[in-house]
Amino acid sequence: MTEELLCCRGLGKQFGHKVALAGVDLSLGRGRIIGLLGPNGSGKTTLIKLANGLLTPTRGEILINGEVPGPATKAVVSYLPDASYLPSWMRVRDLVNMFDDFYADFSADRAVEMLSTLEISGAERLKHLSKGTKEKVQLVLAMSRQAQLYLLDEPIGGVDPAARDYILRTILQNYSAEATVLISTHLISDIEPVLDEAIFIQNGHILLHRPVDDIRETEGKSVDEYFREVFKC
C-alpha cells in the first residue's frame, strides 16, 4: 500500500468552453479528514466525480492507490453524491441489501443500527421519504462501509442543524485510522472542528492545501475567517 491515497497530476476538465478544473496537482495521504472548500461552481463536485470515474478527464490523470478509477478503486472508495441518486422504487432495506451484495467492506448491521437511531424504517420506499431523510439514508449507506477513502459531496447541505451534528459524529465514529475523508462544503464553521487539512479551490484552481493548525498559527485566524478573507466578494 503506497503512502499516497489520491493523486492528481495536471488534472483538467472542460465542459464545452467552460473550464471546471484547470490543471490540478494534488496529493492526499491516509488517515486525514480533509475539507474541500470553495464557493459554488469552483470545481469541488467535478473533482469528486472525476475520482469516482463518473467524469472523464479532459487532461492529466487522477489516481487512487496508483490506479485510474475502475472496479478496484470503486471497491475502496465510498461516495456520497450531492444529489439524490437512489432509485425511488426501492425500499430502504433493499438498498442496505444491495450495498451488502456489492461492497465487501459494507456492514449491514451498522447501517441498520444507524437507521434505527435516525428512526428511519427499512420498509419505507425512497419516493415516500423527505429530501432530508433521503440524504440521511445516503449518508448512512456511505458511512457503513470500511472504505479507504470517503468522498462526501456536501454531506450536510440539506439537513437541519441537529441532524448535521449527528452526521458529523457519525463520520468521525465510523472511519478507521487509515482512512481519509474528503468533505466538500461551503459550510465551513460546522466542519472546521473536525478537519485536519483544508483545500481551498476557486475557478478550477487549488489555491492552497495546508493543515488547519498551520493556517490558524500562521494566519492567526480560524479557517472560516480565513476562507471569508480569501474569497471576499
Add this chain to the structure above:
Amino acid sequence: MLRKLLKYEFLATARVFGVCYLGLAALSILAGLSMKFPATSNNIVGALMLMAYVCMLAAVMLFTFLTIIRRFYKNLLGGEGYLMNTLPVRSWQLVTSKLIASLAWSAASLVMAALSFALLTIAAVPTFSLFWKDLATVWDVLTYPPAYFELTTGFSFWLFLLEVLLLLLVDGISSICLLYTSCMVGHQFRRWRVAASIIVYFLISFLVSALLDVLPGNASAQQIFALADNISLAVNIQFWRLILVDVVLGSIYFAVTAYLLEKRLNLE
C-alpha cells in the same frame, strides 16, 4: 457480480411488467367473454372490448421497447448512474445485465401476447366440447406443416425452426445493442443528448442497410425462388448470412457500448 446485477435488474422491472401482463391477461379474458355474451350479430360491447384488447397488446409491446431504452438511459446515464457506475463492477457486466434482462422481457412479452390470444380464444368459444374439437383441429393444422415442409423442400423442419429461433435471438441482441450504442454515442455530446442518440440510431441503421445491400450473398425473394430446385439451400444461405451479420454487428455494438461506458462517461 453479473448475477447480482441481474438480480437487481429484474427486481427493478418485474413489478411493472407483472402488472402489464396481468392487465393483458384480464383484458383478453374479458374481451373473449364479451364476444360470447350476448351472442348477437351486432355485439358492440364485444367489438369495443376486442379493440381495447388489441390496443393493450400494442401498448405492452411499446412498453417493452421503451423500458429497454429507459432502463439503460436512466439507470446508467441518468441520476441512478451515480449508484450504478460507482459499483465495483466492469462496464461490460453492467451492459450484459441490461441486455439479458431486455432479451428476457422481450421474449416474455411475445409469449404473453400468444398466451393472451389463446385465453381470448378459449373465453370466446361458445362451448367447451366445441373447444376441444377445435383444439384437435388446431393441433392437426399445427403439426401438418413440418411434414409438408419436409416433403416439399427435402429439408428438416426442426433444423429450420432452430435457425429461425437463432436468428430471432441474435437479431434481438444486435437490435438492443444498437439502441445502447446510440445512447452512448449521443451521450458524447454535451447538449441535446437524446436528440443526438436518435439521430445516431437512424444513421447507423441507414448505413447498415446500405452495407447489407452491397455485401455478397444479397438475394431477392425472386432470385431465391428462381433456384426452386434447391430452395432449402438458397433459404439456408440467406439465414446464415443474416445470422452472421447480426453476430458481427451485435459484437461491434456491444464492444463500443462497453468501451464508451468505461472510458468516456460524463455524468454532468
